[in-house]
Amino acid sequence: MATHCDVVCPFCGLGCDDLTVEEDAGRLAVRSTDCPVARERFGHTPPAEPPRVGGRPASFDDAVRAAAEILWTSRAPLVAGLGTDVAGVRAALALAERVGAVVDHERSEGLYRNLAVFQRSGWIATTFAELRNRCDLLLVVGPDPAALHPRFYERWVVPPPALQAPALREVVFLCGEPLETTRAALGEVPFTVIPGDATQIGAVAAALSTALTDPTGAAPGIAGLAERLRAAHYAVVAWAAAGFPGAHADLAVERLVRLVQDVNRQTRCAGLPLAGYDNVVGANQVCTWQLGVPLRTSLAGGAPRHDPHRFAWERFQHAADAVLWISAFRPEMPAFATGKAVVALAQPGTAFAAEPAVVIPVGTPGIDHAAHVFRGDSIVALRTGHLIDRGLPDVAAVLSAITAALPQEASC
Numbered sequence: 001m002a003t004h005c006d007v008v009c010p011f012c013g014l015g016c017d018d019l020t021v022e023e024d025a026g027r028l029a030v031r032s033t034d035c036p037v038a039r040e041r042f043g044h045t046p047p048a049e050p051p052r053v054g055g056r057p058a059s060f061d062d063a064v065r066a067a068a069e070i071l072w073t074s075r076a077p078l079v080a081g082l083g084t085d086v087a088g089v090r091a092a093l094a095l096a097e098r099v100g101a102v103v104d105h106e107r108s109e110g111l112y113r114n115l116a117v118f119q120r121s122g123w124i125a126t127t128f129a130e131l132r133n134r135c136d137l138l139l140v141v142g143p144d145p146a147a148l149h150p151r152f153y154e155r156w157v158v159p160p161p162a163l164q165a166p167a168l169r170e171v172v173f174l175c176g177e178p179l180e181t182t183r184a185a186l187g188e189v190p191f192t193v194i195p196g197d198a199t200q201i202g203a204v205a206a207a208l209s210t211a212l213t214d215p216t217g218a219a220p221g222i223a224g225l226a227e228r229l230r231a232a233h234y235a236v237v238a239w240a241a242a243g244f245p246g247a248h249a250d251l252a253v254e255r256l257v258r259l260v261q262d263v264n265r266q267t268r269c270a271g272l273p274l275a276g277y278d279n280v281v282g283a284n285q286v287c288t289w290q291l292g293v294p295l296r297t298s299l300a301g302g303a304p305r306h307d308p309h310r311f312a313w314e315r316f317q318h319a320a321d322a323v324l325w326i327s328a329f330r331p332e333m334p335a336f337a338t339g340k341a342v343v344a345l346a347q348p349g350t351a352f353a354a355e356p357a358v359v360i361p362v363g364t365p366g367i368d369h370a371a372h373v374f375r376g377d378s379i380v381a382l383r384t385g386h387l388i389d390r391g392l393p394d395v396a397a398v399l400s401a402i403t404a405a406l407p408q409e410a411s412c
């Protein structure tokens, strides 16, 4: 039995670095928090499995060769999932460049609800540390982010502001009810709920913008909220766009970004778009610094071509004839159409709807090997630890081996 203290959690992007994790005969148990995501994911450490080719156990080298053959002979490969650490994403991009693949992260849809607005108009955004240290009014818009980021309030909202008076802050929930766990977590922090339809976030944000300068005709709750925003020293507007209902969530985000700009005409205010599951923010950062463009990019034909609509993995998978799917953070994988050659780099114990052509079990960043993952506010790359050794390779090592097994390009 061993106890690991101050463990960094790599799973939801909140960057908790205070976990106590007990290890007993290769099994892990989180003891310091009730966070259901951390408990489930640290608690999933089945023994290593051998690679498989065509559903049969195979050596690592044979599985690597089979994966290389599939990707090299593919007409339209997709390298996606990208649920891995920074080193794994770098290796995935290097392989994707060699085979001319489209690259995307499984969780990019939620990210793109924010990025689409950022690309169109820019925004004023803040960090978790600024929220904790300076914010006196937190406006949470839409479904409670704690459903996706369970310790959001405990870690970043309940501790009193350190750098700005007044030392008290209040929270307002708009168009979304706080979860029971959130109500408990907030403790002494005062909060109010302004009910509303989560499908109408854009319209409510627009009404709030208007009420900042002209409250005439605004609903009493909106007029009162506009007054509180004007009176704040440092307001933060937070949302988790992945939880927004409806097909045009980016338009709701756009209105929230404009609301932040409008409040800034009267007092200090910043947005806090929450995202970051399975290192999606890190994958996007690596893609941007390596290629000059973000996720949802094709590397076929030389120069990277970025198209957030066409190269979204859920759309491009229908055109792809081979898929390399990477899921090192959780034992789940989408089902792909029959006839597609699938190479899966997945956790041991992953249940597949149909057996992939090649399966190579991989270790989990922060459990089987040390790793860098990005926090959801994009500011910090966290260094995780290494807790147990199941004899599983990390994603970067597997992808580097597959790349090395590709035919050498002719030199002139």
Ligand code: SF4
Binding pocket: 009, 010, 011, 012, 013, 014, 015, 016, 033, 035, 036, 037, 038, 149, 150, 151, 152
């Ligand atoms: S809130 Fe997120 S980062 Fe924090 S312990 Fe839970 S899953 Fe890990």
